[in-house]
Amino acid sequence: MVVNGRPLKKARTRAEARDFAGFPAATDGGAVGxxxxxVRGFLARHARLLPLPSIFSPAAAAAPPHLLTWRVSLRVGEEGAEEDAGGCGVELNVVEEDVLRSRSVYCDQCRVVGWSGHPVCGKRYHFIIENDSIQMAGRRRTCCLRCGTPMAAAESRCLLCNFDMEGEELEECGYLHLDDSSHLLHAVVHANGYGHLLRVNGREGGSRHLTGRDIMSFWDRLCKVLHVR
Structure with a gap:
């Protein structure tokens, strides 16, 4: 399968968890670019592409998806440390959004800051760290379109209201998940490098392991490596 001119690679079955406190290294990105x-080089080196849920219909699975999710595995604390000793796993999700097929072509944040006259980029990249206190953190999630109850992406029937969703409806749920206010980090960067930091939630926002300072330091390093403007 080819998406946006390049093959859609299968997700790697194993991924090395990198140290959250030092990732990405300053040498990971070129001085210019x-x-x-x-971002293409970053995803190729460090991320694995998550497969589409199996409940998508063959027609929906064959078409280029509106949202592609890449995942980078990170660790907090010393390698091999147990959770009660300060060690834990953190997942950075990079959601690649096809803007022209999105439900919202224009960016509300760009309108607010007066950039609405700029050309619309073909892609947006959402950088998300989910709240680690949520039961399904680390699993690919969606939610029920009828009642909003969180669900695992592999499930099609809501356990609360018994609503049965089709695969095409789950893509709409993906957009709802992007707007989840509980994310520890949510930033969006347009393909031209201009972006917006939408949300940072540290300990006061429900994080068990990361402070707001930890998250901001991580985002600063990522911006430098990716040449975010």
């Missing part, structure tokens, strides 16, 4: 080039 564009965000578009840098």
């Amino acid at each position: 564009t965000f578009r080039e840098a």
Whole structure:
């Protein structure tokens, strides 16, 4: 399968968890370059592409998806440390959004800051760290379109209201998940490198392991490596 001119690679079955406190390294990105080039290289080196849920119909699975989710595995604390000793796993999700097929072509944040006159980029990249206190953190999630109850992406029937969703409806749920206010980190960067930091939630926002300072330091390092403007 080819998506946006390049093969859709299968997700790697195993991924090395990198140290959250030092990732990404300053040497990971070139001194010059564009965000578009840098993010492609970053995903190729560090991320694995999550497969579409199996409940998508063959027609929906064959078409280029509106949202592709890449995942980078990170660790907090010393390698091999147990959770009660300060060790835990953290997942950075990078959601690649096809803007022209999105439910919202224009960016509300760009309108607010007066950038609405700029051309619309073909892609947006959402950088998300889910709240680690949520039971399904680390699993690919969606939610019920009828009642909003969180669900695992592999499930099609809501256990609360018994609503049975089709695969095409689950893609709409993906957009709802992007707007989840409980994310520890949510930033969106357009393909031209301009972006918006939408949300940071540290300990006061429900995080068990990361402070707001930890998350901001991580985002600063990521911006430098990816040449975010």
